[in-house]
Amino acid sequence: MSFTPSISPITENNKQLQELLLDPGVELPPLLPALAFALNDLSVLPIDLSLDPSKTLEEQGGLTVEEQEKVRLLAFAALQRLRDEPLGNNNVSDDDLQKIMSWACGTDLNGSYLQMLKEELSPNDNDLRSPDWVQTEVDEERDFTVAVIGAGMSGILAAYRLKQAGVNFILFEKNSGIGGTWLENTYPGCRVDVSNHVYCYSFMQKHDWPHFHSTQNVLLQYFNDCADIFGIRDNIRFGTNVSSAVWDENEGNWNLEISSENGEEIFACQSVISAVGQLNRPSYPDIPGVDTYRRESWHSAHWNHDYDLSGKNVAVIGTGCSAVQFIPRVAEVAANTTIFQRTPNWLMPRPQYQQRLPESLLWCFDHIPHYHNWFRLHLFWRSHEGLLPRLELDPDWENPGDNSISSENHELGLMLRLYLQSEFSEHPELLEKVTPNFTLGAKRFVIDDGLWAETLRRDNVELCTEEITSITETGIETVGGEHNEFDAIIYGTGFKASEFLTPMKVVGRGGIDLHEQWDGDARAYLGIVAPNFPNFFFLYGPNTNIVINGSIIYFSECEVHFVTRYINYLLANNVTAMDVKQEIHDAYNDRVDAGNRQMAWGISDVNSWYKNASGRTAQNWPFSLLEYWEQTREVNPSDFEML
Numbered sequence: 239m240s241f242t243p244s245i246s247p248i249t250e251n252n253k254q255l256q257e258l259l260l261d262p263g264v265e266l267p268p269l270l271p272a273l274a275f276a277l278n279d280l281s282v283l284p285i286d287l288s289l290d291p292s293k294t295l296e297e298q299g300g301l302t303v304e305e306q307e308k309v310r311l312l313a314f315a316a317l318q319r320l321r322d323e324p325l326g327n328n329n330v331s332d333d334d335l336q337k338i339m340s341w342a343c344g345t346d347l348n349g350s351y352l353q354m355l356k357e358e359l360s361p362n363d364n365d366l367r368s369p370d371w372v373q374t375e376v377d378e379e380r381d382f383t384v385a386v387i388g389a390g391m392s393g394i395l396a397a398y399r400l401k402q403a404g405v406n407f408i409l410f411e412k413n414s415g416i417g418g419t420w421l422e423n424t425y426p427g428c429r430v431d432v433s434n435h436v437y438c439y440s441f442m443q444k445h446d447w448p449h450f451h452s453t454q455n456v457l458l459q460y461f462n463d464c465a466d467i468f469g470i471r472d473n474i475r476f477g478t479n480v481s482s483a484v485w486d487e488n489e490g491n492w493n494l495e496i497s498s499e500n501g502e503e504i505f506a507c508q509s510v511i512s513a514v515g516q517l518n519r520p521s522y523p524d525i526p527g528v529d530t531y532r533r534e535s536w537h538s539a540h541w542n543h544d545y546d547l548s549g550k551n552v553a554v555i556g557t558g559c560s561a562v563q564f565i566p567r568v569a570e571v572a573a574n575t576t577i578f579q580r581t582p583n584w585l586m587p588r589p590q591y592q593q594r595l596p597e598s599l600l601w602c603f604d605h606i607p608h609y610h611n612w613f614r615l616h617l618f619w620r621s622h623e624g625l626l627p628r629l630e631l632d633p634d635w636e637n638p639g640d641n642s643i644s645s646e647n648h649e650l651g652l653m654l655r656l657y658l659q660s661e662f663s664e665h666p667e668l669l670e671k672v673t674p675n676f677t678l679g680a681k682r683f684v685i686d687d688g689l690w691a692e693t694l695r696r697d698n699v700e701l702c703t704e705e706i707t708s709i710t711e712t713g714i715e716t717v718g719g720e721h722n723e724f725d726a727i728i729y730g731t732g733f734k735a736s737e738f739l740t741p742m743k744v745v746g747r748g749g750i751d752l753h754e755q756w757d758g759d760a761r762a763y764l765g766i767v768a769p770n771f772p773n774f775f776f777l778y779g780p781n782t783n784i785v786i787n788g789s790i791i792y793f794s795e796c797e798v799h800f801v802t803r804y805i806n807y808l809l810a811n812n813v814t815a816m817d818v819k820q821e822i823h824d825a826y827n828d829r830v831d832a833g834n835r836q837m838a839w840g841i842s843d844v845n846s847w848y849k850n851a852s853g854r855t856a857q858n859w860p861f862s863l864l865e866y867w868e869q870t871r872e873v874n875p876s877d878f879e880m881l
């Protein structure tokens with residue numbers, strides 16, 4: 239299954255091919271690996287042109303002009319072969335695939351990496367992560383139903399995997415449609431801040447996104463299309479809220495209290511997958527008077543499309559990823575926009591952020607077999623595994639006063655400071671206000687293509703960095719005592735990220751309440767299961783957040799794989815339920831905590847949604863993506879108490 243149309247034959251003559259390769263829209267780093275793979279010929283890959291891991295953030299993978307010319311020459315010869323010769327056997331052996339991948343990532347990849355990246359690359363658009371079992375082969379008789387809660391990105395994935403495994407399931411969704419965050423967030427300017435070629439399922443890759451980073455409506459359509467292709471729509475009960483889940487020790491069931499326009503009922507099932515999302519409960523600031531404001535106000539996640547901002551005097555509180563996306567749109571129509579910034583964010587330059595895919599790149603997708611897969615792999619690598627070491631503490635590093643934690647972190651900081659300086663070169667006061675002083679990577683980077691500086695430089699925009707002391711009936715007062723009136727206040731103040739699974743009540747073994755057990759400090763083994771809650775799974779649970787703009791879909795795919803392996807174990811071994819052992823859970827969390835303490839976000843004391851009220855990093859995964867993949871491969875029965 240794939241959204242990728244079949245490859246068109248190359249009809250361009252040599253001159254046209256040469257011109258095409260000169261177009262800057264052609265992404266060179268994945269070009270030779272794709273051609274080597276298509277031609278099943280490693281000689282296309284000269285050693286000296288392999289990706290330099292230290293330059294992953296640079297344009298064209300940091301290739302010099304001469305190196306780019308060499309790549310184009312090799313690609314030209316290979317394209318001629320693709321055009322003129324019948325495509326031979328492209329059954330690339332795993333050994334050769336490993337070599338091509340190692341070349342593409344600039345790292346000698348070992349066996350596990352090969353399998354994980356192969357799944358991520360999905361070279362022939364195969365679904366390499368689909369369950370390799372079906373219930374009828376394991377235990378045909380067993381009455382086993384799974385309730386999935388939430389029809390967002392991870393919920394429909396879980397539903398599909400259960401369907402593939404032939405396991406009975408029903409999906410409850412409180413909204414009237416599919417899409418989760420992409421259904422609820424409709425603010426102007428909303429788009430994915432991760433490259434779209436990695437922000438899609440590995441087994442449902444799509445190459446012809448209109449933009450490098452699609453807008454909300456395009457993503458909503460993608461997930462709806464996926465749900466239709468998955469054939470799961472009939473298993474979804476829309477407009478249905480799950481208010482509680484209670485474990486019945488005697489029956490070995492979960493009883494869900496659900497409500498819809500048809501009333502309330504209890505639904506019994508053997509397992510629950512919570513896919514309720516994490517960044518969807520709006521957080522309003524704890525500012526005195528916040529409830530007293532009498533004019534228009536709303537949160538970014540609940541945009542008021544009925545209110546016309548034209549000619550209005552607008553305040554925006556917050557400068558995180560959401561606010562930076564919608565503020566430029568507000569500033570275009572409002573008479574004046576005042577932005578209240580508490581902490582400036584590090585901007586990560588990405589010139590293509592709002593650009594359409596260039597024709598030359600689309601040509602490559604359409605004519606070079608597997609180019610889109612290798613393009614995805616390139617993005618995957620450079621956005622996470624390749625970047626992670628830059629956010630890790632080097633205990634021997636002596637920072638030169640910039641809060642850096644290693645030489646790589648310091649160097650990245652120099653690059654990002656240079657970017658800020660170039661963007662605000664003629665506006666020193668703004669430059670001072672927008673330059674962060676916290677460790678790079680301690681908060682999520684804000685992706686930027688220059689629009690932020692352009693917006694802040696507008697005559698009708700003011701960046702206020704004074705602390706807000708109160709919100710009044712008509713406006714906002716700051717620490718200097720100045721009061722400004724506004725027609726509307728828009729809150730870009732983020733989400734209650736640490737309040738996992740709220741407001742749902744979950745009661746497990748011995749009547750233990752999940753929220754009481756967590757007491758504001760949510761933890762789980764692999765982010766998926768917690769002691770006392772047998773057969774209850776979390777997707778996007780504690781410490782499964784990806785930090786450096788990699789794709790959260792990767793984590794969901796690993797989590798859902800683990801869940802299906804777990805269910806397979808229950809069915810194959812006639813086990814009613816499993817409960818993760820407390821000591822396994824605790825040791826795992828100790829290790830994650832220790833890992834997070836070595837990372838930028840764990841070291842810095844800057845405020846961020848990565849941390850919960852007790853200051854613990856409750857969101858982030860501190861290790862490599864490979865490690866999460868490895869840990870979620872198989873269920874280890876000795877980690878669990880069998881019920």
Ligand code: NAP
Pocket residue numbers: 428429430431432517522523524525538555556557558559560561563578579580581682706730731732733845846847
């Ligand atoms: P956020 O990153 O938590 O930002 C909230 C903003 O509100 C921050 O600037 C924060 O300042 C400010 N704020 C909070 N309380 C305040 C107060 N009392 N006074 C003044 N300022 C206050 O929330 P977000 O922008 O909604 O983004 C959350 C996450 O959602 C992102 O990190 C990203 O993972 C995801 N997201 C993804 C996309 C996408 O892919 N399309 C888009 C948007 C968001 P401080 O920095 O000082 O706390």
